[in-house]
Amino acid sequence: MSILKVAKRATGALLAAGLITGAAQASDKKDIVLGGSIPLTGVFAFAGVGIHAGITDSVKIINDAGGIEGHKLVYVPEDTAYKVDASVAAYNKITSQHDVNLYYGDSTAFSKTISPELDRSGKTLMTGASFASELNDPEKYPNIFIPGPTYVDMVGILMKHIANEKPGAKVGLVHSETEFGRDPVEGAKATAKELGLDLNLVISTAPGGVDVSTEVLKMRRARPDYVIFHGYVLSPIPEFIGQARSMGLDTKFMGTFWSMDNQMVGKMGEIADGFMGVMPYNYYYTEAENAPMLEKIRSMRDTYQSNAYMQGFFSTIMMAEAARNVIKAGKELNGPNLHEGLEAIKDFDTGGLMGIPVTVKGNSVPIGRVYQYDLSKKQMVPSSDWIRLD
Amino acid sequence: MRIGTVKESYIADAALFDTKVQRGWMFALLAGLLLLPFFTGQYASYLVCLVLINIVSTAGLNILTGFTGLVSLGQAAFMGVGAYTVALMEIKLGTPFLLNLLVAGGLAAVIGIVVGLPSLRVKGLYLAIATIAASVILHFVFANWTSVTGGVSGLSMPPASLFGFEFIQPDQVYWIIMPITVIMLFGAANLFRTRIGRAFIAIRDRDISAEVLGIRLLRYKLLSFAISSFYAGVAGGLWAYFFRVVTPESFPLTMSIFFLAAIIVGGMGSILGSVLGAVFMTMVPEVLKMMVGVLSPIWPDAVAVMSPVRIIVFGGLIIIFLIFEPDGLAEIWRNIRRFFHLWPFKT
Structure with missing residues (x-):
């Protein structure tokens, strides 16, 4: 056997070992679950379908880029028909089956209803379709995030x-x-x-x-x-x-x-x-410089995507960024730490979803x-x- | 084949459970209800609580619509009255939850009497419209009497507590909801063994004949509204303790339609029908959701694609049940029982 062949085989073996070890390390890292009470039917379905698509695509992009610091992001949605009792049922179902750190809720009423439970469990950061100004109170709603400016x-x-x-x-x-x-x-x-x-x-x-x-x-x-x-x-x-x-x-x-x-x-x-x-966001068709995320969205979906899609997409990358900050800081993924991770988001480049760097203020992002x-x-x-x- | 069920007295004939087998099943059911939270997770406990709350309200509506023949689309608004009463008493007074629930039922009953006044002049669809009007007025009050109801933001309330123990999680609130539901169902079933219940049925079958028989329509129609609203008020109170947030949008008109559909699907004029209807209307969408969920591992976007189909299937199931058994699920249940009673002979 020539030296070249030996070297090739050795390199191959090392590479394989490295890959296996790497894969083992990757699989060792626990999945981060993003639950969702999504209104895929009912009066808010026009938005729910877009939100669902936005979350699905952003989760795929995050995972394709190596996940959140190596942790795979798993999206678990349930339809709620925009009813509070169905949203709470979905929350209970998803949290009883998964260890949920991130959640998307479908309404202000649901956010207010589930907030005491979020405080009690202390595990989850929640965002959602609501921009209600009442939720923009970190003291009263410490585990809720508004993905944009409030209605006020x-x-x-x-x-x-x-x-x-x-x-x-x-x-x-x-x-x-x-x-x-x-x-x-x-x-x-x-x-x-x-x-x-x-x-x-x-x-x-x-x-x-x-x-x-x-x-x-x-x-x-x-x-x-x-x-x-x-x-x-x-x-x-x-x-x-x-x-x-x-x-x-x-x-x-x-x-x-x-x-x-x-x-x-x-x-x-x-x-x-x-x-x-x-x-608060750029439109699907916006041609802007330094907007790789918009380019990715357009490459994934060649037809127009609604503002609800952009909202779902933005919500996910913001929550993922909060989780990334927590992991980088070597802290446990839980509600208070995730909120700290969220507050730590300063001048974050959203890849063109918002036209300027994003800084979280209170529970919201007051930019538009x-x-x-x-x-x-x-x-x-x-x-x-x-x-x-x- | 069941034999030996001869009744020797009127009391025996009117008994709720007239055979040992029935009593045995009821005992097993109660035992099952007592043991349930120990074998289920939060999700299952949540669903059971939701079903139980819906059963109370459906039973109330069945007393009014199924047994007395008065159509109402105000059940959700009466639940709202109960929910706001409980929330306010819990927040402002901190009174015991049982008292709060009783007051909630009582206040809803009083408002039910007022709403029921048009029933003396109008029936059927006309009465339904009158109750919708009352429902709209109550929603207006919920949304605009800001100093009391918190306006559109509603009220957030503390959990029910007993001797310092707080009922927060579904498997804890269950211990409030389940006994009250059982008591109220027994109360509803027993109501129709009394003069009052029989008067309701007489009014439903022919109100003029009932009046000729000496039944005072004013008293009994309003009493039926009061009892039905009491049930709705208590159900609303339980709902408030369960969710701990009450807003004007918590009790929409569609919720009243839900309860009306529940008594039609379950069986009008049957307490068992109220139970089966509420279980069907609450659980079938969840079961269909689970079936969609089963597809998710092999079809990642199943939730998005199949959710509208699920709604169509739910609607289709209601229509199929109504076509094949217009008397509702209670009648299907009775047919099944009859089959086993007479087995091996044909019914």
Whole structure:
């Protein structure tokens, strides 16, 4: 046997041994479980399907890149139909079958319901579909993370934009008669006062209601320069805009995150032109420099992905980053440490999901950007730079 | 074949359990309920508690709709009244949970009487609409009486406690929910061995004839509303202790439809039907979820793809049951029993 052959075989044996040892080491590392109460059916299914896809893809990308410090991330979802009792059932089921450190919840009500249990078990950090400002309290909700700005922050970002564009402008707030819809009302009043805006109209309607003629008459009397919708996905926003336009109002209309999906806004038709709103993430189609994560998403899915997808994706990478910080610090993966790991996220590069580096503040990430719908492009396009609330 | 069940007295004929076999099964069931938490995990305990709460509320609605013939779509709102009462008493007064539950039931009963007033003039769908209106008003109160109900954010409450022991986990709250459910079911079953229960049935079968027989419609219709709402109030109170957060969105109109569907699927005018209907409506979606979960190891995206199919299957199952047995699951159960009673002869 020649020396070359011996050397080759020895190298091969060493490599094989190394690989086996490495694999053994990798398999020694415990999986990190991300449970999910996901609304794949029911009234919130339009978002749940996107959230699920976003989480699934981000988990795959994280695992393909070696997991979280060598720990494989395992995603265990359950459908909840957007019902609190089903969400709690899913939580109990998943936590009884797995050692769960990370969790995605589907609603504010679920977050509030499960919070005492999160505190009691002390094992899990939870994020979810809710941006409720009430949850942005690390003292009261130490194990909850909001993957973006709160609803109050969103309205604040829009008002900041309005104050820059037209100081002293008259602003209206139209919200749904739900917990989700009412969330930013008091905050909006305070922010308007602070920014010198005239919040001269606050209207509440049933979610999804279509007969808004009385409310539009109120709008006509108040003649606000801007109207912010909150607590809706689509209806009755088109009805409001359509009737206001037919009355000759030149009000600018705005929305918050859940009414900012590009396809959803596109469904409004011609009246969507100029519709503005706040979005904490880049859109699927955003062409930005240094956005490898957006490139990866587009390479994995060649069709448009919703804002819910981006929310699910962002939530996962943030929780994974928190877990990474805990492991790097050599600490045990548990609720308090994961929250510390989350708080340690400073100027984190999300690979283009958010346009600027991310720093967690309280339980949230108060960053967003104002977009405007361009009918000719059939796309939401940036109308402001990224706005960070301090 | 079962023989030797001759009854020699009216009391024996009206007994809830008229054979030794029945009493044996009931004893086994109670023993099973006592031992259950020792052999199940938190998930199973959670589901059992949820089923038991739904059984209480379904039994209440069955008293009103199944036995008295008065359709109501306000059951969830009455549960809301009970839940808020318990939450407020627990937060503000810290009174014992049993007292809180009784007051919750009592207050829901009083509101039930008020809501039941239109039943003297209207029946059927008209009454259903009246109860929906009451439900909307109650939801408005829950959402807007902020100083008391916490508005749309609702109330977060401490757990039930007894001699310093806190009932937090599902397998702990079970010891509150299970005995109360058993007592309330026995109460409901016994109700129809009394003059009141028989008056309800007479009103359901023909209210004019009932009145001719001397049954005062005003009193008994409102009593039926009160008892039904009492059950809903207690169920709502148990719900509050179970979840410890009460918001206006906790008790939507769809929840009332859920209970109405439960008594139709289980069997109208049957306490057993209430139990079977609540079990079916609560557990079938979970069982279907488990079946989807089984596919997950071989089909990773099964949860996303099969979830809508699961809902269709659930709806289809309800329709199939109603087509093949309009009298509900209770009748299927009775047919099975009859088969074994007469076996080896044909029914």
